[in-house]
Amino acid sequence: MDKRITDIFNAHKSRYGAQRIADELHADGEICSKNRVAKRMRHLKLRAKAKKKFKVTTDSKHNLPVAPNLLNRDFSATAPNQKWVGDISYVWTDEGWMYLAVVIDLYSRVVIGWSIQSTMSRKLVCDAFMMALWRRGFPRDVLFHSDRGSQYCSHDYQNLLKTYGLTCSMSRKGNCWDNAVSESFFHSLKTELIYSERYATREIAKQSIFQYIEGYYNRVRRHSTIGSVSPEMFENQFVKVV
Numbered sequence: 001m002d003k004r005i006t007d008i009f010n011a012h013k014s015r016y017g018a019q020r021i022a023d024e025l026h027a028d029g030e031i032c033s034k035n036r037v038a039k040r041m042r043h044l045k046l047r048a049k050a051k052k053k054f055k056v057t058t059d060s061k062h063n064l065p066v067a068p069n070l071l072n073r074d075f076s077a078t079a080p081n082q083k084w085v086g087d088i089s090y091v092w093t094d095e096g097w098m099y100l101a102v103v104i105d106l107y108s109r110v111v112i113g114w115s116i117q118s119t120m121s122r123k124l125v126c127d128a129f130m131m132a133l134w135r136r137g138f139p140r141d142v143l144f145h146s147d148r149g150s151q152y153c154s155h156d157y158q159n160l161l162k163t164y165g166l167t168c169s170m171s172r173k174g175n176c177w178d179n180a181v182s183e184s185f186f187h188s189l190k191t192e193l194i195y196s197e198r199y200a201t202r203e204i205a206k207q208s209i210f211q212y213i214e215g216y217y218n219r220v221r222r223h224s225t226i227g228s229v230s231p232e233m234f235e236n237q238f239v240k241v242v
Contacts (some may be wrong), residue, residue, distance in 0.1 A: 001032065002040055009046045015192040015221070017041075017048040023228040064153035071145040072168035075181050077107040080235060081139040084112070084132065084166075086146040087182030088120060089190075091209070093199040100189075100209060101125045101151075103132035103144075104181055107238070109223050110231035111185070111213050112136055114205045122154040129160055140165035146177055147171045188217070 008024050009016060016053070019037035041047070077083045083106040091098045099120040103113035113132025117124045125146075133139075144161060146152040148170045161168050171178030193212045199205035219232045226234040 001030075002043075004030065005040050005120055006046065009041070009048075012221075014046075014048055019224070020222050023222050026129050038074065052081055053069055054062055060158065062216070064150060064155075065158075066148045066153060067170040068170040069145075069172055070143060070167065073177070073178060073180070075106050077105075080107045081136055081142050083143045084106060085179055085182050086125065086128065086144065086152070087111075087179055087186065088119075088124065088149065088151065089146040089186040091205050092197070093202050093205045095200075095202050098205055099124055099175060101128040102185060102213075103128050105136075106181060106187060108234040109181065109185075109226060110218050110235060114209075116202075116209060118202060120151065121231065122151050122156045125151045125157055126160060129157070138164060140168045143169055145169040145171070145179060146182075147176075148173060185217075187225075188221075189213075 005021055008021050012020075012032060018034045018041055021041070022034045022036075024033055047120065061229055071083065071085075075083075075085075085105050085106060086103045087102045088099055091100060096118065098116055099116045101124045102111050104110065105112050112129070112135050113128040115124050115127035115131065117127075129144075142165075144166045146169075151157060152170065158168065176183050189209070193208065197205075197208060199208065218230065220230055222228045223231060223234075229237075
């Protein structure tokens with residue numbers, strides 16, 4: 001049992017705590033409680049990466065129109081492409097700051113669009129949005145929620161929403177909990193990857209984040225909100241039912 005716990009812990013690069021390791025064991029047919037796993041982890045001196053706080057990047061000091069909070073913290077969805085959320089965060093490299101914009105489908109918590117650039121511009125969020133549209137087959141009538149930052153309020157971005165038939169929703173001023181799912185994703189990204197790395201170049205950072213999102217977070221990492229399976233696995237279950 002100790003070897004199996006250690007193997008899982010190392011395979012996930014210290015990102016899994018007792019609950020996710022117990023879920024992994026259960027998926028392999030080995031029944032072991034979270035408490036027992038936690039006890040063995042303490043014995044083995046295995047400690048998952050701890051979460052840290054990070055600063056907000058929202059620039060809400062502007063005179064652009066702001067949409068109402070239609071999502072109203074209802075992060076549930078019964079199918080893909082009902083509700084998407086977007087947000088921006090930052091990554092430091094030896095070449096300077098980089099900014100990451102993501103789009104997440106609330107049904108499965110899968111990251112369907114993302115963009116990394118050296119400036120926190122309108123193009124950053126527009127590129128992430130267009131990736132999401134392309135990957136999802138350009139669905140209409142999706143509720144898209146974001147903060148009220150100038151990038152999301154920009155004419156370029158709002159015109160994209162209107163052109164492709166999505167409804168805009170925005171968080172209340174200074175209230176990060178209105179976009180809690182995006183905040184949670186960035187906490188995971190920074191705790192499980194960014195804080196343990198030092199990126200010499202922006203390109204190295206981009207490749208590292210690409211591998212985390214597309215190779216790990218979407219396909220492998222178990223998510224407690226969706227039954228402790230990966231976002232991709234959860235969506236595959238929906239396809240089979242339909």
